Amino acid sequence: MKITLIGAGNLATHLGRALLNAGHSIIQVFSRTQESAEVLAMQFSPQSQTAHASLQSQSEPISVLNPAHASPQSQSEPISALSRLSPDADIYIIAVKDSALAQVIPQVCAVNSRAVFVHTAGSMPISCFDGYATHYGVFYPMQTFSKARQVDFSVIPCFLEASDLDTAQVLKTLADSITSSVFYLDSDRRRYLHLAAVFACNFTNHCYALAQQVLQRGDLPFDVMLPLIDETAAKVHQMSPCKAQTGPAVRYDQNVMDAQIRLIADDPLLKDIYERMSMSIHQYISANND
Amino acid sequence: MKITLIGAGNLATHLGRALLNAGHSIIQVFSRTQESAEVLAMQFSPQSQTAHASLQSQSEPISVLNPAHASPQSQSEPISALSRLSPDADIYIIAVKDSALAQVIPQVCAVNSRAVFVHTAGSMPISCFDGYATHYGVFYPMQTFSKARQVDFSVIPCFLEASDLDTAQVLKTLADSITSSVFYLDSDRRRYLHLAAVFACNFTNHCYALAQQVLQRGDLPFDVMLPLIDETAAKVHQMSPCKAQTGPAVRYDQNVMDAQIRLIADDPLLKDIYERMSMSIHQYISANND
Numbered sequence: 001m002k003i004t005l006i007g008a009g010n011l012a013t014h015l016g017r018a019l020l021n022a023g024h025s026i027i028q029v030f031s032r033t034q035e036s037a038e039v040l041a042m043q044f045s046p047q048s049q050t051a052h053a054s055l056q057s058q059s060e061p062i063s064v065l066n067p068a069h070a071s072p073q074s075q076s077e078p079i080s081a082l083s084r085l086s087p088d089a090d091i092y093i094i095a096v097k098d099s100a101l102a103q104v105i106p107q108v109c110a111v112n113s114r115a116v117f118v119h120t121a122g123s124m125p126i127s128c129f130d131g132y133a134t135h136y137g138v139f140y141p142m143q144t145f146s147k148a149r150q151v152d153f154s155v156i157p158c159f160l161e162a163s164d165l166d167t168a169q170v171l172k173t174l175a176d177s178i179t180s181s182v183f184y185l186d187s188d189r190r191r192y193l194h195l196a197a198v199f200a201c202n203f204t205n206h207c208y209a210l211a212q213q214v215l216q217r218g219d220l221p222f223d224v225m226l227p228l229i230d231e232t233a234a235k236v237h238q239m240s241p242c243k244a245q246t247g248p249a250v251r252y253d254q255n256v257m258d259a260q261i262r263l264i265a266d267d268p269l270l271k272d273i274y275e276r277m278s279m280s281i282h283q284y285i286s287a288n289n290d
Numbered sequence: 291m292k293i294t295l296i297g298a299g300n301l302a303t304h305l306g307r308a309l310l311n312a313g314h315s316i317i318q319v320f321s322r323t324q325e326s327a328e329v330l331a332m333q334f335s336p337q338s339q340t341a342h343a344s345l346q347s348q349s350e351p352i353s354v355l356n357p358a359h360a361s362p363q364s365q366s367e368p369i370s371a372l373s374r375l376s377p378d379a380d381i382y383i384i385a386v387k388d389s390a391l392a393q394v395i396p397q398v399c400a401v402n403s404r405a406v407f408v409h410t411a412g413s414m415p416i417s418c419f420d421g422y423a424t425h426y427g428v429f430y431p432m433q434t435f436s437k438a439r440q441v442d443f444s445v446i447p448c449f450l451e452a453s454d455l456d457t458a459q460v461l462k463t464l465a466d467s468i469t470s471s472v473f474y475l476d477s478d479r480r481r482y483l484h485l486a487a488v489f490a491c492n493f494t495n496h497c498y499a500l501a502q503q504v505l506q507r508g509d510l511p512f513d514v515m516l517p518l519i520d521e522t523a524a525k526v527h528q529m530s531p532c533k534a535q536t537g538p539a540v541r542y543d544q545n546v547m548d549a550q551i552r553l554i555a556d557d558p559l560l561k562d563i564y565e566r567m568s569m570s571i572h573q574y575i576s577a578n579n580d
Binding site for chain 2: 010097098099123142143144145146148149151155156157181183185188189190191192193194195196197198199200201202203204205206207208209210211212213214215217218219220222224225226227228229230231232233235236237238239240241242243244245246247248249250251253255256259260263264269270272273274276277279280281283284
């Protein structure tokens with residue numbers, strides 16, 4: 001399929017790479033800044049793959065375009081004005097921050113009345129497109145993307161929603177080409193999915209960050225935590241988080257908790273998080289052990 | 291070495307298995323309940339390894355005793371009264387909950403003035419032993435242990451502290467026999483290590499639990515989160531938690547955050563945790579991006 005990407009952030013970068021590797025063409029890349037658009041468009045232009053690959057450091061691997069899929073004409077054009085959008089794409093993927101959707105959608109959808117338009121935002125409803133497009137939907141790959149880290153897109157669950165059955169089929173075909181994990185999910189339930197992802201990913205990562213802060217108080221390196229972090233993640237493949245829980249809060253060991261709170265009494269927000277998480281663990285375990 | 295284990299909880303179970311596999315003898319196992327002591331002692335008695343192994347389900351693998359290390363006389367005796375402690379062990383490992391240490395240590399240390407005594411508690415100081423033993427220390431394997439899940443002890447960092455150089459050497463030899471990751475760390479800094487472990491493991495696991503609660507509101511299964519959970523843990527092997535962060539709080543996308551808070555407004559503690567974690571993420575990223 002011929003695809004135009006609106007946005008040049010983490011998600012657009014990784015999704016674009018995955019689509020390109022699956023044999024699709026990224027005909028245009030829009031970013032508010034021309035430079036960002038150019039950096040990404042260069043990655044999506046097969047001619048520059050070799051040069052680009054040689055620029056990558058070993059710690060930042062990049063997917064190499066499958067030559068079987070590459071076609072010399074699939075040059076990707078960088079643009080920084082929506083007025084320069086081409087009407088030639090089959091699908092326009094809008095991967096901008098949520099707060100920009102309301103402004104971007106009307107301009108993008110005006111370009112081609114027969115194409116399919118999707119956004120990639122977990123928390124935004126499909127109704128964002130109401131009145132602006134005929135065929136539209138949501139294409140939400142649930143993962144944490146950073147530009148400097150390669151991800152295996154084939155295991156990323158992708159959640160779809162569509163305005164009509166034909167569009168649903170188009171999005172399903174597109175999703176199937178990059179991942180083996182595709183689901184239909186309506187906007188209402190997707191809100192819960194995205195909120196759960198905030199807990200399981202963003203708040204989890206912040207627990208790592210807070211651990212790092214605490215380690216710095218003891219002049220200890222973050223690396224010592226990695227076996228524990230890995231095992232904590234691995235455990236919930238085998239047992240529920242409730243069964244997996246250990247530590248002072250689940251034992252409700254008040255002496256240990258009080259001593260730990262004293263160590264961070266100078267940081268009210270950190271102390272508050274410690275107390276509330278401990279209380280929540282205790283409530284949760286008590287309720288689930290009944 | 292001849293070892294006596296005081297405690298039959300998660301840590302005692304896993305540490306005992308690792309020590310046994312390394313060729314040590316667990317001569318006695320103490321638990322407050324005779325049944326728990328017997329269950330564990332049976333696992334630590336080579337004669338019952340075959341029978342025991344056959345009782346394990348495939349989902350709960352157990353290390354198989356290395357026959358080269360097994361000696362027929364190394365039967366493990368279960369006891370539920372500290373008065374039955376034998377003076378024959380080289381090392382007494384006290385793996386009871388922190389609040390029980392003050393009561394247990396004097397009784398255990400009275401049994402043999404030449405032996406080495408250790409506790410396994412991250413947050414408790416070595417001074418717990420002051421006045422009760424001559425050779426003593428701390429042996430803290432930092433990991434989350436559940437009985438139903440096998441762990442690879444060889445990668446678990448083990449933090450040691452000792453009353454004297456001879457004891458330090460004994461503990462180092464013991465730790466080296468079960469893991470390749472051994473550190474000396476004093477009580478003062480170990481408090482920070484243990485607090486960091488609470489954030490990186492217990493609070494992280496609770497974030498998974500809260501994600502599960504939120505998913506249930508949308509009638510969604512927990513399993514869809516596993517690729518995200520795995521990637522979140524894997525990312526911090528490559529980049530700092532600060533660089534790895536994504537999501538609405540780091541973008542400070544107030545619209546998304548407000549909408550997410552409305553979804554859990556009926557649960558004040560959950561809402562509170564959401565708000566404080568988001569605020570903490572924002573503060574942390576702002577401070578570290580300067």
